[in-house]
Amino acid sequence: MLNLIGNYSLVLALTISIIIIFLSFKTFKSKENITFNIFFIISSQFFLICISFLTLLLAFVYSDFSNLAVYFNSHSSKPLFYKISGTWGNHEGSLLLWLLVLSLFNLIFYIKSKKLLNAFRSLTIFFQQIIILGFLLFIFFTSNPFQLVIPTPIEGLGLNPILQDPALAIHPPILYLGYVGSSIIFSSSLSALVCNYVNKEWASDIKKWTLISWIFLTVGIMLGSIWAYYELGWGGFWFWDPVENVSLMPWLCLTALLHCTSVLKKRLNLKSWTIILAISTFILSMSGTFLVRSGILNSVHTFANDPERGLFILIFLTFLILISLIIYFKHNNFNQENKSFIFSKESAIVINNWFMMYFLSVVLIGTVYPIFLEAITNEKISVGPPYFNQLIIPFLIPFLIIMALGPKLEWIKNKKVRVKLTKIILFVLSIFISYLIVRHFSTKVLYLTILISPSLYLFFISVIDLNDEKLKLSQKLSHFGFSILIVSIILNSLFSEEVSVNLKKGEERQLSNYLLKFKNITKTEIDNFTSLKAEIHVIQNNKELKFYPELRLYKVPETITSEADIKTNLFNDNLVVVNYLKDTDYLNIRYQKKPFMLLIWISAILLAIGGMIGLRKDFK
Amino acid sequence: MIIKLFKLIFILFFINFSIFSAFAENKKVEEISKNLRCLICQGQSVYDSNSEFALSVKILISEKLISGSTESEIYDFLKSKYGDWIVYEPEFNKSTLLLWILPLFLFIFGGLLIVRKVIINRSIK
Numbered sequence: 001m002l003n004l005i006g007n008y009s010l011v012l013a014l015t016i017s018i019i020i021i022f023l024s025f026k027t028f029k030s031k032e033n034i035t036f037n038i039f040f041i042i043s044s045q046f047f048l049i050c051i052s053f054l055t056l057l058l059a060f061v062y063s064d065f066s067n068l069a070v071y072f073n074s075h076s077s078k079p080l081f082y083k084i085s086g087t088w089g090n091h092e093g094s095l096l097l098w099l100l101v102l103s104l105f106n107l108i109f110y111i112k113s114k115k116l117l118n119a120f121r122s123l124t125i126f127f128q129q130i131i132i133l134g135f136l137l138f139i140f141f142t143s144n145p146f147q148l149v150i151p152t153p154i155e156g157l158g159l160n161p162i163l164q165d166p167a168l169a170i171h172p173p174i175l176y177l178g179y180v181g182s183s184i185i186f187s188s189s190l191s192a193l194v195c196n197y198v199n200k201e202w203a204s205d206i207k208k209w210t211l212i213s214w215i216f217l218t219v220g221i222m223l224g225s226i227w228a229y230y231e232l233g234w235g236g237f238w239f240w241d242p243v244e245n246v247s248l249m250p251w252l253c254l255t256a257l258l259h260c261t262s263v264l265k266k267r268l269n270l271k272s273w274t275i276i277l278a279i280s281t282f283i284l285s286m287s288g289t290f291l292v293r294s295g296i297l298n299s300v301h302t303f304a305n306d307p308e309r310g311l312f313i314l315i316f317l318t319f320l321i322l323i324s325l326i327i328y329f330k331h332n333n334f335n336q337e338n339k340s341f342i343f344s345k346e347s348a349i350v351i352n353n354w355f356m357m358y359f360l361s362v363v364l365i366g367t368v369y370p371i372f373l374e375a376i377t378n379e380k381i382s383v384g385p386p387y388f389n390q391l392i393i394p395f396l397i398p399f400l401i402i403m404a405l406g407p408k409l410e411w412i413k414n415k416k417v418r419v420k421l422t423k424i425i426l427f428v429l430s431i432f433i434s435y436l437i438v439r440h441f442s443t444k445v446l447y448l449t450i451l452i453s454p455s456l457y458l459f460f461i462s463v464i465d466l467n468d469e470k471l472k473l474s475q476k477l478s479h480f481g482f483s484i485l486i487v488s489i490i491l492n493s494l495f496s497e498e499v500s501v502n503l504k505k506g507e508e509r510q511l512s513n514y515l516l517k518f519k520n521i522t523k524t525e526i527d528n529f530t531s532l533k534a535e536i537h538v539i540q541n542n543k544e545l546k547f548y549p550e551l552r553l554y555k556v557p558e559t560i561t562s563e564a565d566i567k568t569n570l571f572n573d574n575l576v577v578v579n580y581l582k583d584t585d586y587l588n589i590r591y592q593k594k595p596f597m598l599l600i601w602i603s604a605i606l607l608a609i610g611g612m613i614g615l616r617k618d619f620k
Numbered sequence: 621m622i623i624k625l626f627k628l629i630f631i632l633f634f635i636n637f638s639i640f641s642a643f644a645e646n647k648k649v650e651e652i653s654k655n656l657r658c659l660i661c662q663g664q665s666v667y668d669s670n671s672e673f674a675l676s677v678k679i680l681i682s683e684k685l686i687s688g689s690t691e692s693e694i695y696d697f698l699k700s701k702y703g704d705w706i707v708y709e710p711e712f713n714k715s716t717l718l719l720w721i722l723p724l725f726l727f728i729f730g731g732l733l734i735v736r737k738v739i740i741n742r743s744i745k
Binding site: 342350351354357358361362365366369373377379380381382383384385386387391395579580581582588 | 655672704709710720
């Protein structure tokens with residue numbers, strides 16, 4: 001019954017989508033006002049997709065195993081929370097969520113854009129509906145979440161235990177809100193091109209959508225990193241894993257776009273560049289979905305793949321790229337731009353975009369190069385952290401300095417550039433402090449000093465800028481957050497320490513400065529898994545820390561996950577992870593000291609808060 | 621007596637030395653295995669994994685180090701056995717030329733575009 005309701009709502013939504021495409025194109029052609037009808041139709045489409053999503057949710061909650069998606073991805077013994085999150089923890093459900101958000105944003109766009117040009121509005125809805133239609137067809141023909149299993153199985157196959165985690169339960173929806181938000185940016189910029197509507201009004205509208213996507217993407221990426229940090233069990237938070245890269249690419253693009261729109265808004269410059277960025281952001285989000293879903297990537301996330309579906313997304317993607325290219329080259333006839341000044345905010349933003357695009361190209365090339373190389377020459381290579389570090393870190397140095405100085409520049413400025421004494425003093429100070437920090441590294445002092453000083457410099461400048469009345473609060477806060485992020489990431493990677501040893505219960509071992517004791521292990525049965533909690537004591541300089549890391553043995557499907565025990569304070573994380581060694585009584589115990597972890601998360605939140613403040617201001 | 625003392629010192633020195641070299645060697649194993657992909661895991665390095673494959677590779681590395689192999693010899697050996705896929709840092713050679721050069725090329729290209737824009741802007745004035 002549930003399956004039928006869900007399925008038929010989707011069919012109806014599909015029909016409505018075609019109607020909207022037709023109607024919106026008609027209103028665009030005839031330049032009429034958008035009528036009440038379209039609002040009714042759009043909201044009923046959203047309503048239908050909502051129903052469809054809710055039925056799937058209910059099927060998961062009530063463990064309706066006659067549904068194929070539920071059968072494959074759920075189990076009646078799972079806690080309710082993970083039954084719910086199981087709805088989007090699989091391919092079919094996650095696409096339905098994409099669709100739901102797409103139509104929700106379509107509706108919000110319609111309601112919020114009443115002040116804008118009518119032709120522009122209807123054409124944006126037209127493009128947005130083409131995307132919605134594409135997704136509906138995709139869901140319908142390749143990944144229908146409402147397929148039946150006959151006869152109805154008694155029990156499901158279970159959700160991958162590694163995904164049964166609070167951070168990961170909300171990570172996909174948040175990330176999707178970010179990805180899908182970029183769809184509006186895409187539709188709106190295509191439509192603005194056609195309607196010749198690339199102006200200040202459009203810029204401030206698109207800025208809101210850019211901010212929305214950017215906030216969700218920032219938080220989504222952060223949640224994913226937090227999850228990787230404590231769940232995957234090796235104490236890192238960023239692995240330059242292809243799927244992480246795929247979420248970072250639209251983020252870089254959005255960040256560039258965010259800065260670019262203010263130039264458009266204030267100076268009416270960089271029109272075609274803004275459009276290119278807007279289109280690429282969505283294309284990157286879509287390619288991300290394609291790469292993750294198609295199983296081309298080899299990564300921690302390979303639980304979410306299926307090669308055949310990739311083809312459909314690839315065709316759809318090519319179609320969207322073609323449309324945008326045609327529209328771009330047909331309508332890209334911007335008249336002469338305003339004069340820009342060399343030492344101005346505009347130049348600083350252009351340079352920001354320049355570096356952002358460089359970082360983007362490194363991430364993009366590093367991610368897709370191995371795929372193409374393998375397809376063409378059958379040679380299999382890995383592109384891992386050393387590649388990204390080598391190409392990105394040297395470029396961070398000028399980037400950070402420009403980021404420190406850029407915000408203070410005026411939009412229009414005479415050629416005299418005054419250099420303030422405080423800035424020079426701060427610069428010398430940062431070099432000196434960096435030297436103090438790194439001097440006990442015997443080999444790499446010069447290199448590390450050069451690396452750390454600009455990040456400290458940015459930090460000092462952004463702290464001082466916090467008091468500057470002239471700058472926008474959103475911008476100050478985000479830059480401040482970013483400077484903490486960079487400083488903490490660098491210091492974290494420099495000063496992390498770890499020791500690892502295999503011990504039996506009752507044994508202890510001295511490793512460099514640390515004495516590790518494996519005291520005890522207790523076994524308890526919880527809901528759908530067996531928990532093995534080890535008691536590990538770590539002694540350093542007569543200070544004893546007790547840790548209770550855990551191993552979880554899941555029965556359906558049979559998997560072992562490892563939960564780190566993390567002791568967090570503002571400046572230091574201490575954590576112990578244990579791992580099961582096959583066919584022995586030994587546990588592999590790994591103790592890690594990771595400075596500034598908490599600051600990394602806090603700074604990411606600061607970034608997002610800065611974005612939210614900006615958004616609130618724009619909506620006023 | 622003196623000979624005994626010498627023996628003691630020698631033993632102490634030797635123990636110390638062997639502990640020290642074992643420590644340095646561990647560091648080296650850590651460094652190398654962090655740059656190796658665990659072939660049977662999903663997105664884990666050999667260092668981070670406790671799979672049988674990873675453990676055997678770690679033992680292999682420390683044996684090679686003890687027998688006096690250099691770092692690059694170990695990488696070469698592993699690459700010839702398992703292919704380039706195992707190393708996280710792609711080599712710079714004919715087939716990875718674009719991988720290393722293309723981003724830098726794009727950076728320069730972007731810079732030129734900006735310079736061109738500035739010059740055009742100047743000429744308007």
